[in-house]
Amino acid sequence: MLWRKLVVNCVINPLTAILGVKNGLISDGKLLHLCTVKEALITECVTVATKHGIQNIAFEDMQKLVEHVSHSTSPNTSSMLQDVRKHRPSEIDAINGYVVAKADEVGFDAGVNKLVMRLIREIEQGTRTSGLQNQEHLFSRTTAI
Template sequence: MEVVIIGAGALGSLFGGLLAPHARITLYTTNSEHARAIQQNGLLLTTMEGEQHSLALPVLTGPEQYDRRADLILICTKAGATGAAAVTAQQLLHPEGLVLTLQNGLGNLEQIAACVGRQRAAAGITAQGATLQAPGQVRHAGNGATVLAVGPGQAAAIAAVVRLFNRAGLEIRTSDDVDSLLWSKLIVNVGINALAALLRVPNGTLVEAGACRELMDELVAEAVAVARALCIDLEYEQQLDRVHQVCRQTATNRASMLQDVLRGRPTEIDVINGAVVARGQEVGVPTPVNLLFTRMIKALEATAAQRIST
């Protein structure tokens, strides 16, 4: 299978490394330093057991560098780059290919479908954790299931993706309910990302420390209440258990929003906790804790240049 991964940051690089022995993988990144490191030295993948593997993978920085057409394109960019990634995917995709978003937040699938067509756009969620340690170097920081939504006319294409992930030894399942799937992923991010970024702790700390867990539980409760008001049937206890489970499975991982804050980059707060606030306003569900966390992360972003370091 011909696979292009657009957004070869932490998660995109991880999937590139894990799938490389089983498919023809090409990475696509706008990070020139990361691309140059991979071109010169290969992608260095550190497994959860501490083993290191150097993988010679082609890496693109522009669509004109690709002379084939991809059967599968994984989009792993930040949500703010979805529009540009969708345009790139349209240029690289085989007429019968599939674009699969594994991104955080809401609204990504709709942007991709508007560009490549609804039948060629699919969404999934993943509990895999990754940390980009340096340009060209990624660490597998947490292992968990990947779940793909099967849209109309997508059964054969999704089945091929499932077979690929199975060959790579990755846990993968499918679902017929895309809204519940995306909201369940959103709720995991709502509970973990902003809290980890503000406290600057790895995921496991959030479930180990009682004070952290109480805040996480309040964030999740608000998100579930909004989802249920939108007629998305999610049970609070089940969702809360899943958030706790992901924290334990990725205990040593630095959440993506924490990695953004530490690097002084814009975060995805608007499509995570901010999305809960916005949807809550639409359906009349108050979300004061998510609003506070959204405002706090925006304050962190606004003051990145003035941060006091030890």
């Protein structure tokens, strides 16, 4: 159960913070290429969980769960977006960083999780701003991984 929640948080939190949008906008189909990025994050998380012996965490189920949570919390502002807007440290290391650490333990490269961590850190450091201008960069870097 904890991994299921982790997968949802690994997708919704960083993407809303990077793009500066409410939860529902990452699943409404209007944002350029976002489906590719979400699928890549889910795939990495499911792969890492499976390599650690976690069962009942299929990609399709996680994809549906992410969409469900995004829609059911549509008007909400994620905690990570709230943090970056208020110039507070986010939980990126505890969320996506956990997946990256677990991936390293089994020799798997969680490159898209690393990418969103880097982008969040850039936003936290003030070298990048949160907003829709990040979507093409996010997509092009995801497809290059």
